Amino acid sequence: MEMKKRISLELRNRNPADVVELVVDNCRSSDGEVEGLSEEYVALEVLSMVNIGLSSLAKLPSLPKLRKLEVSDNTITGNLEALAETCPNLAYLNLSGNKIKELSSIEPLKSLKNLKSLYLYSCEVSTLDDYTDAVFELLPQLTFLDGYDHEDNEAPDSEADTDDDDVAGPHGVDDDDDDDEDDEDADSSEGEEEVGLSYLMKEGIQDEEDDGDYVEEEEEEEEEEEEEGGDVDGADVQGEKRKRDAEDDDQDGAALSSFVHAVRRAVLHFLSFSEEPC
Numbered sequence: 001m002e003m004k005k006r007i008s009l010e011l012r013n014r015n016p017a018d019v020v021e022l023v024v025d026n027c028r029s030s031d032g033e034v035e036g037l038s039e040e041y042v043a044l045e046v047l048s049m050v051n052i053g054l055s056s057l058a059k060l061p062s063l064p065k066l067r068k069l070e071v072s073d074n075t076i077t078g079n080l081e082a083l084a085e086t087c088p089n090l091a092y093l094n095l096s097g098n099k100i101k102e103l104s105s106i107e108p109l110k111s112l113k114n115l116k117s118l119y120l121y122s123c124e125v126s127t128l129d130d131y132t133d134a135v136f137e138l139l140p141q142l143t144f145l146d147g148y149d150h151e152d153n154e155a156p157d158s159e160a161d162t163d164d165d166d167v168a169g170p171h172g173v174d175d176d177d178d179d180d181e182d183d184e185d186a187d188s189s190e191g192e193e194e195v196g197l198s199y200l201m202k203e204g205i206q207d208e209e210d211d212g213d214y215v216e217e218e219e220e221e222e223e224e225e226e227e228e229g230g231d232v233d234g235a236d237v238q239g240e241k242r243k244r245d246a247e248d249d250d251q252d253g254a255a256l257s258s259f260v261h262a263v264r265r266a267v268l269h270f271l272s273f274s275e276e277p278c
Contacts (some may be wrong), residue, residue: 001027003052004036016040025049025070032075033059039224049074062086072119073097077105084111096146101125109139117144117155 006027011019020043029035031056039061047063055075066087076098083090091114100106101124109115118139120126126146128134136142136150144155159168 002035003027003049007036014075019044019048022118023048024052027052029053032056034061035059037061037063039063058082060086061267064088068092070094071098073112077101080106088112089114091115092117095123096120097122099124103134104129104136106135107138110141113141115139115141118142119146120133121146129158 003024006024007022010022010024016038017040017043022041022044023046025048028214032053034049034054036058037060041061042065043065044063045065046068047066050070051073053074054071056079057071057076058079060082063086067089069083069087069090069092072094073096077100083093090112093109093112093115095106096119100120103125105125106118106120109118118135119142120135125131132145132150135145143149147155149155209236
């Protein structure tokens with residue numbers, strides 16, 4: 001896909017002035033030059049043009065806010081003078097896998113006063129004797145070369161970002177706003193936990209009430225099953241029911257039964273006494 005068409009697709013009907021990051025890797029520059037970009041991209045901070053057949057950056061438009069430029073795996077040989085004018089705030093530049101052979105080819109980068117990280121691995125220049133010392137001497141503003149500082153300490157993952165605390169997010173949202181949103185989320189979570197506990201306690205009470213209803217329903221269902229059983233004749237069912245009722249009466253009215261028997265014995269004794277001759 002041609003570079004111009006790829007950039008048009010990446011825009012997705014956005015205004016170029018609103019684009020902060022643009023990635024057009026693996027498309028194709030028709031003449032080895034930057035195509036489809038203009039000075040309208042005034043907010044652009046990150047630009048990636050990896051493996052698109054670039055041989056020169058001479059036609060790169062003015063991008064005053066550009067901080068990170070990825071142009072690895074192209075055929076750039078030099079002509080980097082324009083970068084100081086078009087991208088004065090550039091802090092990260094990846095030229096790995098290009099055709100840079102001489103230290104003099106990167107000497108124009110001296111003018112990039114904010115340049116902190118430079119990548120040149122897989123370029124022929126990186127095979128020179130004392131390559132690391134020579135580059136740090138040539139470009140004293142550098143902090144990292146090929147991912148390491150002059151003391152061979154590895155760069156942190158965020159080394160491409162400059163002044164992170166002061167830079168807004170990709171959509172212009174400040175970090176303080178993010179903190180406020182986190183606080184609101186935390187308050188919301190606490191409220192949800194309190195409501196949840198209250199709800200569970202209420203549910204527990206309701207469950208206890210429901211248990212009593214469930215026992216009564218079970219007893220009713222057992223009686224209905226006994227009455228509806230097709231293999232048991234009506235007499236047996238009634239007898240069984242009377243037996244159960246009698247057992248319940250015996251348990252609940254033991255005192256009454258004893259009283260009745262006592263009354264019977266008293267009556268019989270009275271009758272037998274009254275039948276004796278005077």
